[in-house]
Amino acid sequence: MFKVAVIGASGLLGRAIVRELAAETPWQVVPTAFRHGGPQQSVLDVRDAQAVNAFVEREAPDAIVLAAAERRPDVCEHDPAAARALNVDAVRSVAAAARQHGAWVLSISTDYVFDGTQPPYRIDDTPNPLNAYGRSKLEGEQALLETSDNALVLRLPLLYGPIIGWHESAVTSLVPAIRASAEPGAQAAPMDAWATRYPTFTPDVAFVIRELLLRCADGTPVRDIAQWSGDEPMTKYDIAERIAQALGVEAHLLAQPTPTDATPRPRNCHLDSSRLETLGMGRRTPFDAAIRGVLNAFMKDGAQC
Template sequence: MNKILVTGSNGLLGQKITDLALADNSIELIATSRGENRHPVKNGYHYIDLDIVDPQRLRETVAEYRPDVIINTAAMTNVDACEHDPEGCRKLNVEAVASLVELCEIYGIHLIHLSTDFIFDGKEGPYAEDAEPNPLSLYGQSKWDAEKIIQQSSCKWAILRTILVYGIVADMSRSNIVLWAKGALEKGQPLNVVNDQWRMPTLAEDLAQACLLAATQGAEGIFHISGKDLFAIHELVAAVADFWGLDKSLIREVSSSTLSQAAPRPARTGFILDKARSVLGYNPHSFQEGLELVDQQLRRQ
């Protein structure tokens, strides 16, 4: 039995990991997140209210449950919020990771940590795992600083970097590009969408699967995990409109410089997925297949 503790289990990735772990009899799941459990299924696993910026609570929880693996999905994931609250961003995205690393060293726990394409400057995507990071934003810097702490640690670790995660779970605290575009276009709202940024959007189920592949295989090192299709953001939103038969004339192409966003974004990211495919057996859905899955899930709600 593989005992896996997940942080941030109320989030998009956290809930998808919970779904997969509940369907796998070889996994004992300890789901943890800040506040009440928002996953609709409440049985078959432990849920702990755990704020990971509280080192003492973190220590007590890890000492009590002694997991084989910790998957750290909790983070301040709003890129602009990190610019407005640099201290909060560092506490959660860097200092809490340092606390986790220490505990993983003490108890011999395999740490699987989620990182981001925003550690890169976007000048030459798609990126391989050994490309040189050069974050443009405080969010990107915080995630890169956490990576450095992990990479220098003596615990067994894997870092999974990902890009623009989309999907649907219960009671979401934040939206994502697919739901945002679909929702706005359905209401007939005009959308300003950038045409000078490129991404490989990642289906939350694919990312959750990659986390569990890394956990069950005891994988170590850095892995790039994303969808396999590279889009300019306006093309991505147009694909969402096409899929649900929505009015594409509402999409207005703009350049990034016209949006007054607090955090600068990398222009072209995207990942080379060869390592994840060959080492982990990662096999992502196409964007079209991902939208079909989201559509089925929306119909079931």
């Protein structure tokens, strides 16, 4: 039976991947978590090269999906060594173990490898990251492709999806401020109206990854670099307005026309998805329907801001 290891299965994207594979395939799925493994999860510190090699040797997966990473730009800026340990060194360790044991590897990267000045970006456009996060992810791409010739980098933009806390995505993290701004007498919530993002639904990404794994299982793996992105351009201000509509609240939002983040961020890194589209892959759920489902499911479980 085809066997897939999902490293970083407890995160926002990792959970969506495991859910998709469990529901739609007969494959054996081996998920890992960093600290707390459940009944179906192994605990694995992906920064420990020996532990990674032992895990791959023991489980002997046919394919590995590496979804573990440091994704917070501000954290990467303040602690680049820690970011490198996850985003570069760990990728190299996984790629080396996979090569030794004959597994195909898919590693997640980011649109932040580009500087945002000339979108849309094709897979062969020259990267030029503006911050430590983007630099570490670009080095991770290079580490993967230098270490294994049976691997794929999948670049993704801003992600959102089913959550266990508002903080899990830069999309849902806006909810507390949106709700607070709707209270009587509240001040307007400032929202970035400068940078254009393309929010992408994690179940759609998981669908794409399943399609890529099907190719691997059929003996025709996709290699090198691919990209997937939602197709609705939005600033954070736009996102906040649409979240407010989904919540049914009269939010008071203040559009910020210039960047205010301490960490530099690109203005528009729209990723061209044509390689996967040409292969007949992909699915895009409209943002309004997807975010409404995410919010309703989370609040149904009794979540509070």
